[in-house]
Amino acid sequence: MKAEIIAVGTELLLGQIVNTNAQFLSQKLAGLGVDVYFQTVVGDNAGRLREAIEIGRSRADLLVFTGGLGPTQDDLTKDVLAEYLNRNLLIHEPSMAQIEHMFSSRGIHMVESNRRQALMIEGGEPLENTTGLAVGNGLSVDGTLYLLLPGPPREMKPMMDGAGEAWLRAELGAADPLYSRILKFAGIGESNLEAKLIPLIDGQIDPTIAPYAKEGEVSIRVSTKAGSAIDADQKIDETVAKIKALVGEFLYAQEDIPLEEEVIHLLRASRRKLASAESISGGLLAELITNVPGSSGEYVGGVVTYTNIMKHHLLSIPLTQLEGEGAPGAISDSTAAIMAERVRELSDADFGVSLTGVAGPAESEGKPVGLVYVGISQRGRATEVFTLNLSGGRSMIRLRAVKSALYRLWLALNRE
Incomplete structure (x- = not known):
C-alpha cells in the first residue's frame, strides 16, 4: 500500500515549527508494512488543501493528515475533506461531552468555536484523543483510506499509537512490516562508497540498499519486508555479507551510532x-x-x-x-x-x-x-x-x- 502524509499548517511553511510528525509517521507506517511515497506540507488554505487532497488521491492508497482539527477558522482539514468526499460533518457526542466537561470543571466559559473539535466526517470512525480535545477520524471511501490526526505531537503520537494504529490494522489486514538495519561507515565519502557498491545497488530488488551521509560518516540503510524479524534478519544478513566483502574495512557498526x-x-x-x-x-x-x-x-x-x-x-x-x-x-x-x-x-x-x-x-x-x-x-x-x-x-x-x-x-x- 502506498501512503502520502499531508501536514497542514501555514506555520510549517513559514519555518516557525519543524515537521517532526512526518518523521514519526513514516517510521510508524513502515512498521505496519505501508510504503510512504510522498510527504506534502500545505498551508491553512481551503483551495490549496483541496488540491493537495486531489493530487494525493491520484497517487496514494492512504492519505494521512496531521493538523487542522482545532477550534479556529483556519483549522480546515475536516471541512475541506468532507466537502471533497461530499459528506456531512457530524458532532461526535462523546467528544463533545469531554470538551464541555473540561471547560465546566475549570470554570471557563466555552465559546461556540470549540464545538468544531468534536466534528467528524459522516461515515468515518472516531479516533479517541487521550491527550487533547480534537477527535480524530478514519475513513475508507472508494478504495482510499483517510486518516485524520491532530497537529500537536503530544496529541498526534498517542492517537496514532492507539486508536489510529488499531484502525489502520483493521483496514489493512495482514501486511508484512518493513525491517531496516543501519550500517555505519567512516574513512570513506558517500560517493566513493556508492561507487564501490554499484554492483549491488544496480541489481537490488530485495533487500534494498540506500546510502545517506552526515559530515565525516556515511550510512547505508538495508531494508526488507518480511513476516518476522527472524526472516528479515536472514535476508538482511545475506546482503550485509555482500556489502562487507566490498567495503568491510570502512564498516564500523551495524547500528545507528556515531x-x-x-x-x-x-x-x-x-x-x-x-x-x-x-x-x-x-x-x-x-x-x-x-x-x-x-x-x-x-x-x-x-x-x-x-x-x-x-x-x-x-x-x-x-x-x-x-x-x-x-x-x-x-x-x-x-x-x-x-x-x-x-x-x-x-x-x-x-x-x-x-x-x-x-x-x-x-x-x-x-x-x-x-x-x-x-x-x-x-x-x-x-x-x-x-x-x-x-x-x-x-x-x-x-x-x-x-x-x-x-x-x-x-x-x-x-x-x-
Missing part, C-alpha cells in the same frame, strides 16, 4: 585509556567523546594547546620545534607526533591522539587551509601521523578532521 561511541565501546572492551591534545579542533574531539555516556571510564582527558606557548608549557614541545627559521612549525607531522606522545605520557593512557592544522579562513605558517595532521601514539608501538587535505568551511574542516582522527583510532583498536 563513530565516537564505537571507539569508546572498543576502548572499554580492551580496557584501554585515551587522552587527546588538540590545536585545530579546539576541544571538539573531547566534546564528541564526552558526549558518549560513561566515556569517563575510557577517556582520561585532554588539552587544547591552541597557541605555540601553550604547546610549549603544557606539552613541553621545544620552541625551536615550533618557531624560527627552519623550524618544522606547529602545523607539521613532527609536531603532531610529539603532541600525541606527550599527552599519552602525561596521562599514562594507552592511546594519545593529536590534531594540528589549518581550518581557515586564511593559511597559517605558509600552509594551506585544509591541511591537517593527525597523530596516533599507542603504548608499545611506533607513533603514526596521517596527513589530511580537507575541503569545506572552517567548521566543516574541524569536524572532518576529528572524525578522521576517530577513524584512525578505530583502525588501531581493531588492529589490536
Whole structure:
C-alpha cells in the first residue's frame, strides 16, 4: 500500500515549527508494512488543501493528515475533506461531552468555536484523543483510506499509537512490516562508497540498499519486508555479507551510532585509556567523546594547546620545534607526533591522539587551509601521523578532521 502524509499548517511553511510528525509517521507506517511515497506540507488554505487532497488521491492508497482539527477558522482539514468526499460533518457526542466537561470543571466559559473539535466526517470512525480535545477520524471511501490526526505531537503520537494504529490494522489486514538495519561507515565519502557498491545497488530488488551521509560518516540503510524479524534478519544478513566483502574495512557498526561511541565501546572492551591534545579542533574531539555516556571510564582527558606557548608549557614541545627559521612549525607531522606522545605520557593512557592544522579562513605558517595532521601514539608501538587535505568551511574542516582522527583510532583498536 502506498501512503502520502499531508501536514497542514501555514506555520510549517513559514519555518516557525519543524515537521517532526512526518518523521514519526513514516517510521510508524513502515512498521505496519505501508510504503510512504510522498510527504506534502500545505498551508491553512481551503483551495490549496483541496488540491493537495486531489493530487494525493491520484497517487496514494492512504492519505494521512496531521493538523487542522482545532477550534479556529483556519483549522480546515475536516471541512475541506468532507466537502471533497461530499459528506456531512457530524458532532461526535462523546467528544463533545469531554470538551464541555473540561471547560465546566475549570470554570471557563466555552465559546461556540470549540464545538468544531468534536466534528467528524459522516461515515468515518472516531479516533479517541487521550491527550487533547480534537477527535480524530478514519475513513475508507472508494478504495482510499483517510486518516485524520491532530497537529500537536503530544496529541498526534498517542492517537496514532492507539486508536489510529488499531484502525489502520483493521483496514489493512495482514501486511508484512518493513525491517531496516543501519550500517555505519567512516574513512570513506558517500560517493566513493556508492561507487564501490554499484554492483549491488544496480541489481537490488530485495533487500534494498540506500546510502545517506552526515559530515565525516556515511550510512547505508538495508531494508526488507518480511513476516518476522527472524526472516528479515536472514535476508538482511545475506546482503550485509555482500556489502562487507566490498567495503568491510570502512564498516564500523551495524547500528545507528556515531563513530565516537564505537571507539569508546572498543576502548572499554580492551580496557584501554585515551587522552587527546588538540590545536585545530579546539576541544571538539573531547566534546564528541564526552558526549558518549560513561566515556569517563575510557577517556582520561585532554588539552587544547591552541597557541605555540601553550604547546610549549603544557606539552613541553621545544620552541625551536615550533618557531624560527627552519623550524618544522606547529602545523607539521613532527609536531603532531610529539603532541600525541606527550599527552599519552602525561596521562599514562594507552592511546594519545593529536590534531594540528589549518581550518581557515586564511593559511597559517605558509600552509594551506585544509591541511591537517593527525597523530596516533599507542603504548608499545611506533607513533603514526596521517596527513589530511580537507575541503569545506572552517567548521566543516574541524569536524572532518576529528572524525578522521576517530577513524584512525578505530583502525588501531581493531588492529589490536
